[in-house]
Amino acid sequence: MSDTQKELTSIWTPANIVTCVRILFIPVYMVLATLPDGTLGLSTGIFDVLAFLIYLTLSLTDKVDGYLARSRHEITDFGKFLDPIADKLLVFSALLIFIEQGTLSFWVVFIILVREFLVSALRMVVSANGVVIAADKLGKWKTATTMVSICLFLFNDVMVSFSIPGAASLLLVGHVLMAAAVVLTVISGVQYFWRSRAIVFSV
Numbered sequence: 001m002s003d004t005q006k007e008l009t010s011i012w013t014p015a016n017i018v019t020c021v022r023i024l025f026i027p028v029y030m031v032l033a034t035l036p037d038g039t040l041g042l043s044t045g046i047f048d049v050l051a052f053l054i055y056l057t058l059s060l061t062d063k064v065d066g067y068l069a070r071s072r073h074e075i076t077d078f079g080k081f082l083d084p085i086a087d088k089l090l091v092f093s094a095l096l097i098f099i100e101q102g103t104l105s106f107w108v109v110f111i112i113l114v115r116e117f118l119v120s121a122l123r124m125v126v127s128a129n130g131v132v133i134a135a136d137k138l139g140k141w142k143t144a145t146t147m148v149s150i151c152l153f154l155f156n157d158v159m160v161s162f163s164i165p166g167a168a169s170l171l172l173v174g175h176v177l178m179a180a181a182v183v184l185t186v187i188s189g190v191q192y193f194w195r196s197r198a199i200v201f202s203v
Helices: 015-034 043-060 064-071 077-101 105-129 139-161 169-193
Strands: none
Touching: 015 043, 015 064, 015 077, 043 064, 043 077, 043 139, 064 077, 077 105, 077 139, 105 169
């Protein structure tokens, strides 16, 4: 433990609480995004607005838990374990719904999912050798581009529900960004393996 790191007596730090709240709200988003028209006497548009606002909030708070942990010197193993899981659940919850709704091809989700599995396995292998792979700029751009694209898809649903002009153009931008996210996903994944080739391909 470093000199600046607090001696913690509980895993329930503000940072970890934020992470848990983010995870707990993911099913809420999924329910709202898939409720049929007329549920509780409300139109689908209301649910689309709520789903968009919740997802946008969860996306914007992506870095809040990490900032709290670092600024308060309350970094825990529980937080290190849970934070990336929260990020991945947030992304894949939306992508799976988009497959069901026909917004995205399953190939998009498959490529992103395979990359996450491979990179996670890679991190475990190299960490066993005492090496830590930090997230690079490409990885961060990949995550940011993916979340912006998802938010655009969700806002497009809102525009369609309320007949707001420009929905088709917004949907096109969303698809372009998602295509860019897939490219960044592949490139950043290859980059991770290239940087760790000495360990991964050692005898």
